[in-house]
Amino acid sequence: MSELQTEIETKAKTSPGRLARAWDSDLAYSFRNNPVAMVSAFVVSLLILAAIFAPLIAPHDPFNPATLNLMNGFTPPGQANQFTQEYFLLGTDDQGRDVFSTILYGMRISLFVGFAAVMLALVIGVLLGLLAGYLGGWVETIIMRIADIQLTFPAILVAMLIFGIAKGITPPEYRDQMAIWVLILAIGLSDWVQFARVVRGATLVEKNREYVQAARLIGRSPFSIMVRHILPNVLNPVLVIATISLALAIIAEATLSFLGVGAPPTKPSLGTLIRIGQEFMFSGEWWILFFPAVTLLALALSINLLGDWLRDALNPKLR
């Protein structure tokens, strides 16, 4: 109570700048008072930074055959290799690759695919949602009907199908090279519906507000009305969906790669690493599977927790 008083008083005395105002906003307040959100934000930033700076952090380049030594294979974590006396923090896999380094590089691919896929889904979804909501008529009917039909099928299945078709179209010699882009396309295309539905709903509401009507009357183009007046109103729900979608996209990527229909072993993502590691689970080399799995879980869980917090804090009408 007395703290509150002083807080209000100090606020009255100083005229806060933009940053201070942002710090004092309800969103920042709820963030500062939510240890779970803070820890998740910390974990997410740490993992993202580690992925970005992987070439600087990683002790080895796991994909440069010249630096690999098969003698180093199956070194357990935290112990020196019995032949070469080399030491690996999280051990090595069957080919002597440093697990810690493969995780850093794998996370790079997982995060890249995740972000890119969500961006793709967001752009497509927001665009189609705006068009459907604002234009109405047959444009809306077609877009929303496609959305309904796609919603009938789980996103992961749609992604698999797109991946399968794309794989059939690409010539075999390019398949590995194209795999990452095909993944982004597949996951992105499977996930736009959520964005479109929310944006369309919000657009329908905003479209009939007085200020939009006024903007229309003074002759603003539909495009500028959508961008300047309607878009800002849908940012909150879009941000929440994007966060949750990011977790889903990373999981989807891992799942596809695990199933062998995603990132190829030459460019392994976390899912591919887990697929590789699974083979050694029965023979006792647990670390090859364990550490990538824990990394994936930490990444997905902290993003999900952030999304959960964000949804409560912004409190848009979301299901």
Next chain:
Amino acid sequence: MTTPVLSVRDLVVEIPTRRGVLRPVDQVSYDIHAGEILGVVGESGAGKSMTGNAVIGLLDRPARIVSGEVLLSGEPVHALKGERLRKLRGKKMGMIFQDPLTSLNPLLTIGEQLTETILEHLDVTQSEARERAIAALDEVGIPAARQRIGSYPHEFSGGMRQRVVIALALCAEPDLVIADEPTTALDVSVQAQIVALLKRLCREKGVAVMLVTHDMGVIAEAADRVAVMYAGRLAELGPVREVITNARHPYTAGLMASTPVASQGHRRLRQIPGAMPRLDNLPSGCAFHPRCDRAEPRCREEPGPSLEACDGRAACWFPLTEKTEVSA
């Protein structure tokens, strides 16, 4: 003098927020006797609904009663919790909500909702409960009640639904009914019927009614006494005729001047300048002083007095005394 059905004494409700503690209800006291309708009037946010919710124990967290008491036929009920409070609700006190479209469960027939309530509080058999339910519907003016008892809420019009809501609130024969804006969501033509119905039931059954509304017209039509609330406090309390014709608190006077009255012909309506302050930003002294044309330095410095300062009528340092011409 008989014990009032409801007696509210110095009731204070607080909501702790991060910006400070809000007081939507501040030191409110009033009585309601059997067969009497007390109108509680004020702008939105004045604390009228919050008072009603506090009485029946339905405050939403984090709002809570911090001091004062609520006596139901002399028994304190403000501290009751759980089962003991539940047994009083419906049986001793009922509540009518604003929107009849949302206060009925859409998936249960009105008969199911009525008999459930009756069986909960009265010692009757299933078939007796059904008969009582039909009688209750009959009483509130639902035509062909026996045939319509198996209908779902969506099969009724808005006005009819509000009648069903009233039947539900009264079916276990409570002594007190809190009607929270019972006519606000209805068509104007239906409003008068519902007010008349409430008035008739109050007289016939001797129920005490707390009628919460922002509509002075409804108050003038139905209430015996009126309590005017402003920013969580009682501004004025008195018999409805006197308050309307001879307001003592400047706020009440302003409220009257801004209400159209048919008998006064084409009188120019006056507005009260400004708006009611938000609870997190109350002015010093009397909360009404920034909008009051009678304000003196004292009003800025000291909080408004209790009602007793003005014969128990108005909480004002400088009440209007004579029949002052306010419509000028």
Next chain:
Amino acid sequence: MLAYIIRRVAQSVLVLLVTGFVAFSMFSFVGDPIDNMLGQERTQADVERLRTQLGLDQPFPVQYYKFLEQAVQGNFGLSYRQGRPVSEILVERLPATLELAAVSGLLALAGGIGFGIFTAIRRRGPSASTIMTLSLIGVSLPTFLIGILLIYLFSVELGWLPSFGRGQVVDLGWWSTGFLTESGLKALILPAITLGLYQMTLIMRLVRTEMLEVLRMDYIRFARARGIREKSINFRHALKNTLVPVITITGLQLGSIIAFAIITETVFQWPGVGLLFINAIQFVDIPVMAAYLMMISVMFVGINLIVDMLYFAIDPRLRVDRTAGGH
């Protein structure tokens, strides 16, 4: 009401036509069927003869119609990889997937609704928040990781349950069941939990959200104000209203169990249609992919129709008109 059902059926047919079109396009544009069927040594005459034989010289709509005609009869041609009729392979594999999906579906439904109600009612209780936190881990844990975890625990470490396959099956006509043997039941446990757990957490979180929403409604406040017992408020007033929106999404969830079975079947080498599909993708076996797509869309559309019919049973407002409600 009849009009509504007709409209829903028409919509379902539309969905099937569209997925049929996707499947057909796969045949036409992904890889050349002639290439797939004829070897390297072929003459131009062979190609032409096969084109006519397959009807590939006919206009596109005619080809599409022929494809649909064949599809309705369950004829999707030969698997590129196995050289056997696709329908035969599917029928052989289907019982494994359906048994797995049914058990996991029941698990997900019972657990999801039960825990959902519990966490909504005891919103602030410690056990409810524990369940909620666990469920978030459940949502973040990819299905395949759950499977691997279970295998590691119960197969590798404890050695209680098998880590792959279906165990011994009994043939009942064309249907092979694992329900009748001990090894079949044992083999079912881990895959069923793996497949059901994720759906269970989703259903649970959904039920909880909906129930909390309903508990905030005016009619719940009004019921409280009438002194109705908490038990009746929760299970009579709130639950029924919660179920209306829950049924749709739950229906879709159950549908997606069949799709998610792909992952579980891969982890456990469960010989169902999902494993078949994933192998088909790896080897670009178009006829199998197309047939699987058609089969699964028929299932989904069927589930959706059943869900719609259930609506009528629960919500009296729908029996009169469909204009009210919706969001």
